Amino acid sequence: MDLRMLPTGAMTALTTSWLDEQIEQFRSIPEIAGLEQMVRNAHEQLLKVDEPDRADEARRKISAQEAEVDRQHDRLLRTIWNRLSAEIDWFETIYPKGRHKHDTLVQIRDRLLPEGLAWNLRSYLEESGNALKAVESLSDPDKALLQSIAVGEESVLDTVHRWAKAADELGDLERRKAMLTNMQVDAPNEYEARLAWMRAANAVLYMLDLTSADPLVVEIIRKPVLEAVAAANRREAARENAQAEVETEDASPA
Numbered sequence: 001m002d003l004r005m006l007p008t009g010a011m012t013a014l015t016t017s018w019l020d021e022q023i024e025q026f027r028s029i030p031e032i033a034g035l036e037q038m039v040r041n042a043h044e045q046l047l048k049v050d051e052p053d054r055a056d057e058a059r060r061k062i063s064a065q066e067a068e069v070d071r072q073h074d075r076l077l078r079t080i081w082n083r084l085s086a087e088i089d090w091f092e093t094i095y096p097k098g099r100h101k102h103d104t105l106v107q108i109r110d111r112l113l114p115e116g117l118a119w120n121l122r123s124y125l126e127e128s129g130n131a132l133k134a135v136e137s138l139s140d141p142d143k144a145l146l147q148s149i150a151v152g153e154e155s156v157l158d159t160v161h162r163w164a165k166a167a168d169e170l171g172d173l174e175r176r177k178a179m180l181t182n183m184q185v186d187a188p189n190e191y192e193a194r195l196a197w198m199r200a201a202n203a204v205l206y207m208l209d210l211t212s213a214d215p216l217v218v219e220i221i222r223k224p225v226l227e228a229v230a231a232a233n234r235r236e237a238a239r240e241n242a243q244a245e246v247e248t249e250d251a252s253p254a
Contacts, residue, residue: 005232076163128171
């Protein structure tokens with residue numbers, strides 16, 4: 001039986017069964033009971049092969065989340081800047097009557113976004129920290145003024161709070177991604193892990209051929225492996241047949 005045909009996922013699934021729902025049957029066969037630790041070590045070694053891939057996949061998912069939240073963050077930032085700028089320009093048209101609100105809004109806008117629209121070019125962590133400081137800098141009169149200015153279906157103050165929330169989420173996502181990036185995984189080489197697994201599985205299968213234990217119990221342990229190898233062989237044969245047909249079609253005259 002050629003266990004090399006098995007994909008890594010099938011290998012771990014088989015020994016998961018041995019070490020979980022089939023563990024009592026496994027231990028009931030004297031010839032293989034002593035192999036449990038060998039199987040467990042090989043199984044755990046093979047599981048570690050996938051850990052870096054899982055970390056990479058988690059980072060990719062976080063990056064996708066960041067991209068979506070960042071788009072929302074930047075839209076909100078532009079809304080705040082443009083709406084306050086429009087109010088500032090309007091109050092300038094009624095100078096000096098509108099001087100107080102004009103000057104106050106300039107101070108609030110520049111305190112919230114001291115670099116203007118370029119504020120969204122900072123790193124996610126910087127954006128997160130900047131938004132938090134900006135919102136904390138607002139006094140009660142500042143908030144009341146922003147609450148009185150409508151934008152869309154809410155007030156500018158509501159938009160500021162949504163912008164800060166998006167920035168905070170960006171910071172949280174970036175910190176989670178950094179933790180995954182810095183995570184050190186002592187993963188074995190996949191070839192070595194698969195080889196260790198095959199040694200353990202072959203030892204179990206060999207001893208099952210020698211045991212006088214209950215044949216039904218033996219089949220519970222052995223049959224899933226036989227079926228998995230047979231399925232892998234069928235997939236490989238189908239792949240080779242499909243490839244042969246493609247090659248035949250390519251070689252046929254037009």
